[in-house]
Amino acid sequence: MESITQERPATPAPVRSEPAPDSSPALIPKTGGRRKWFTHWSIERRVLAGFGLVFAGIVVISAISYRNTSVLIENSRLDTKSNELVQLLGSVGEALGGAESGHRRYLVTGDESYLRSYRTVVEQMPEYLRYLRGLTSEEAEQQARVATLEQLIARQLGAEAEAIAQRELHGYEAVRHLALSGAAKNELEGINRLMTELDSAEQRALHARVVQSAGSTRNTIALLGLGALLQLVLLASVYFLIHHDVTERRRVATELQSRGELLQAANKELEAFSYSVSHDLRAPLRHIDGYAALLSKAAGEALNDKARRYLQTISDSAKQMGQLIDDLIVFSRMGRQDMLRTTVNLDQLVKTVLHDLRLDLQGRTISWTMHPLPNVSGDPAMLRQVFLNLISNALKFTATRPETKIEIGALRRNPGEAEVFVRDNGVGFDMQYVHKLFGVFQRLHRNDEFEGTGIGLANVRRIIHRHGGKTWAEGAPDQGATFYFSLPLARSLR
Amino acid sequence: MTTVKPIVLAEDNPRDAELALAAMEEHHIADKVVVCHDGAEVLDYLYCRGVFASRQQGNPVVVFLDLKMPKVDGLEVLKTIKNDVNLKPIPVVMLTSSREERDLAQSYALGANAYVVKPVEFHQFITAVKELGVFWGVINEPPPEGSDLIDSLITKDL
Numbered sequence: 001m002e003s004i005t006q007e008r009p010a011t012p013a014p015v016r017s018e019p020a021p022d023s024s025p026a027l028i029p030k031t032g033g034r035r036k037w038f039t040h041w042s043i044e045r046r047v048l049a050g051f052g053l054v055f056a057g058i059v060v061i062s063a064i065s066y067r068n069t070s071v072l073i074e075n076s077r078l079d080t081k082s083n084e085l086v087q088l089l090g091s092v093g094e095a096l097g098g099a100e101s102g103h104r105r106y107l108v109t110g111d112e113s114y115l116r117s118y119r120t121v122v123e124q125m126p127e128y129l130r131y132l133r134g135l136t137s138e139e140a141e142q143q144a145r146v147a148t149l150e151q152l153i154a155r156q157l158g159a160e161a162e163a164i165a166q167r168e169l170h171g172y173e174a175v176r177h178l179a180l181s182g183a184a185k186n187e188l189e190g191i192n193r194l195m196t197e198l199d200s201a202e203q204r205a206l207h208a209r210v211v212q213s214a215g216s217t218r219n220t221i222a223l224l225g226l227g228a229l230l231q232l233v234l235l236a237s238v239y240f241l242i243h244h245d246v247t248e249r250r251r252v253a254t255e256l257q258s259r260g261e262l263l264q265a266a267n268k269e270l271e272a273f274s275y276s277v278s279h280d281l282r283a284p285l286r287h288i289d290g291y292a293a294l295l296s297k298a299a300g301e302a303l304n305d306k307a308r309r310y311l312q313t314i315s316d317s318a319k320q321m322g323q324l325i326d327d328l329i330v331f332s333r334m335g336r337q338d339m340l341r342t343t344v345n346l347d348q349l350v351k352t353v354l355h356d357l358r359l360d361l362q363g364r365t366i367s368w369t370m371h372p373l374p375n376v377s378g379d380p381a382m383l384r385q386v387f388l389n390l391i392s393n394a395l396k397f398t399a400t401r402p403e404t405k406i407e408i409g410a411l412r413r414n415p416g417e418a419e420v421f422v423r424d425n426g427v428g429f430d431m432q433y434v435h436k437l438f439g440v441f442q443r444l445h446r447n448d449e450f451e452g453t454g455i456g457l458a459n460v461r462r463i464i465h466r467h468g469g470k471t472w473a474e475g476a477p478d479q480g481a482t483f484y485f486s487l488p489l490a491r492s493l494r
Numbered sequence: 495m496t497t498v499k500p501i502v503l504a505e506d507n508p509r510d511a512e513l514a515l516a517a518m519e520e521h522h523i524a525d526k527v528v529v530c531h532d533g534a535e536v537l538d539y540l541y542c543r544g545v546f547a548s549r550q551q552g553n554p555v556v557v558f559l560d561l562k563m564p565k566v567d568g569l570e571v572l573k574t575i576k577n578d579v580n581l582k583p584i585p586v587v588m589l590t591s592s593r594e595e596r597d598l599a600q601s602y603a604l605g606a607n608a609y610v611v612k613p614v615e616f617h618q619f620i621t622a623v624k625e626l627g628v629f630w631g632v633i634n635e636p637p638p639e640g641s642d643l644i645d646s647l648i649t650k651d652l
């Protein structure tokens with residue numbers, strides 16, 4: 001027994017340390033609510049939330065990276081186009097320049113060979129222009145320039161063609177003034193100006209795109225870096241959560257195991273104790289009663305009434321203590337005995353209890369009111385003890401009444417549960433002592449009023465608690481008492 | 495022959511023994527009672543050795559056994575009796591303070607013929623002991639002493 005009492009102080013220690021997390025919201029009132037809400041979440045929800053955030057982060061970062069990469073690809077396509085355009089512009093300028101100088105040489109010399117390059121340019125020009133239109137199809141401004149350029153080129157080539165025709169028909173003199181300055185001097189200037197505009201506009205676009213691409217690449221890199229960091233932080237916190245939880249669980253499991261072992265040891269000791277009580281405590285009582293009886297017999301007539309009463313008191317006390325020990329052993333057994341779980345027919349059970357009590361019922365006028373009772377789930381022997389104690393109590397505390405009324409019934413106010421009551425019209429009790437009714441050795445009546453050891457109702461409570469039920473009572477002095485207990489219904493009735 | 499068959503009472507507590515004898519006194523069977531104070535003494539008696547080496551041969555009419563005894567406890571004595579071909583027929587009554595289910599179950603498993611819980615109340619105790627003494631010592635017909643019939647029956651059984 002000593003080891004049990006020594007172990008006890010260790011038990012409240014972890015309980016005392018528990019309120020610590022609860023006090024923190026009070027210190028930080030602003031975030032307290034959110035904190036409470038978060039700590040209220042189960043570990044599964046927290047881990048899920050963490051992984052959810054990581055997943056959402058990955059989706060957002062992927063989307064932004066995808067967009068940035070698409071911009072880069074698009075820019076590089078446009079860059080290719082721009083470069084081609086710049087090159088094409090150079091070729092067009094060169095070709096037009098060649099055609100112009102060729103036609104002028106012809107105008108001066110009349111040598112047909114100078115017209116070869118001019119004719120090549122005239123032949124190639126529609127192709128060049130189509131290509132040009134294609135390359136500028138996405139830029140309205142550049143397109144407008146290309147359209148004007150086409151007109152100017154057409155006019156230049158037209159003017160040159162006209163000059164060549166004049167030379168063929170009327171000879172050098174007719175085109176002399178043209179031969180010096182060229183047939184399409186104005187157009188050529190316009191063409192050159194436009195070509196420069198086209199070129200510089202394309203260069204500007206190229207530059208802008210280079211800036212944009214560089215920016216977007218920088219953004220993507222920064223975002224990926226930040227995202228990776230965030231994911232790391234989130235994953236680390238999820239890991240921490242899980243790790244914390246697992247460690248905690250492991251700790252609790254170890255503690256549970258060690259407590260279970262302690263409990264088992266304590267139970268073993270208790271069993272040995274109760275065995276010893278049942279065996280050894282009885283013997284001296286038997287001797288007290290036995291020798292008192294032998295003394296009374298041996299002294300016989302020599303004893304006066306007073307001495308005889310003393311001897312009687314000695315043996316009455318011994319008997320009472322014997323009863324007390326018996327009741328305590330039953331009480332202790334009800335606490336540690338393995339419990340059965342079967343369907344119990346309470347109607348049948350009450351009948352057998354009344355049969356067992358038939359000797360106590362003799363010579364009593366009792367009006368019974370028996371309501372049908374449901375089948376419950378429980379240990380038949382233990383529940384028999386409950387009814388035995390409650391009905392014996394009812395009989396005991398109605399003994400002074402001319403007519404005893406006992407009512408047994410059940411209420412079904414909560415699903416899956418039956419509330420059984422035993423009501424009597426006995427001496428009742430004051431509700432201010434109701435909390436003492438179910439305690440061990442608690443009695444509300446003097447022993448010379450009603451006999452008893454004060455264990456019966458404690459036993460009832462212990463059995464009902466082991467069944468997962470509750471016990472309570474109602475009463476008033478001289479108005480009778482009602483004892484209630486709840487039990488889980490049999491599975492078929494749920 | 496019928497008058498001298500003894501009753502063995504194994505009881506380590508002298509007060510309990512005295513009370514039991516007082517109870518049997520009322521029915522004049524106390525003189526037949528042999529009181530043993532522990533399990534070893536019971537076995538000495540049954541096997542006629544030690545202080546009982548010179549006793550008259552023959553099995554007692556009944557053995558009352560307390561469970562908790564020094565040296566050799568009641569269950570061990572019971573086991574020895576029921577495992578010995580010659581002692582097996584002796585009726586054994588457990589007479590104890592223990593109401594523990596474990597003791598009950600073990601006693602019957604080992605072949606006890608009866609199990610009686612000593613009542614605290616003296617009158618009940620007297621009645622119980624008296625009735626036990628009268629039943630086993632007077633009313634019950636003991637097995638035929640040392641006859642070959644039992645041996646042959648037992649060996650046949652085996």
